[in-house]
Amino acid sequence: MYKSPKGTIDLKPNSIQSQLTPTPIFYPHPQCHPKHTFxxxxxxxxxxxxxxxxxxxxxxxxxxxxxQFIRRGYSSHVVKxxxxxxxxxxxxxxxxxxxKENNTRVPLVITYSPILYSI
Numbered sequence: 001m002y003k004s005p006k007g008t009i010d011l012k013p014n015s016i017q018s019q020l021t022p023t024p025i026f027y028p029h030p031q032c033h034p035k036h037t038f039x040x041x042x043x044x045x046x047x048x049x050x051x052x053x054x055x056x057x058x059x060x061x062x063x064x065x066x067x068q069f070i071r072r073g074y075s076s077h078v079v080k081x082x083x084x085x086x087x088x089x090x091x092x093x094x095x096x097x098x099x100k101e102n103n104t105r106v107p108l109v110i111t112y113s114p115i116l117y118s119i
Contacts, residue, residue: 034112042069042079046086051094062087 042065049061062083069079 038074039078039082042074043082043086045069046083047089047094050086050089050091055091058091 045065046062049065050058053061066076066079066083070076
């Protein structure tokens with residue numbers, strides 16, 4: 001969704017649609033979350049862009065995504081690496097439905113704290 005100078009909202013086909021908000025809604029980087037959280041978020045958002053955009057729009061939206069993550073305090077190196085990892089997958093593979101296996105595991109839910117590394 002793009003707001004034109006006339007104030008109208010333009011929906012572009014084969015493009016990422018999002019709500020007009022003052023800031024992107026990604027976790028700011030310095031939070032009390034496990035380290036892998038901050039590598040998974042750019043990777044999953046890059047997969048979303050590759051899956052939802054046509055191939056001619058993908059590079060533009062990935063560069064915009066990169067800028068948004070850097071503005072939110074993410075490491076430029078980590079964001080670029082995760083976008084590169086996502087680009088290694090083909091769009092056709094991402095659009096193919098995958099059968100899920102039944103999960104019989106019992107989840108272990110605990111409160112995360114950085115102190116747990118030293119325990």
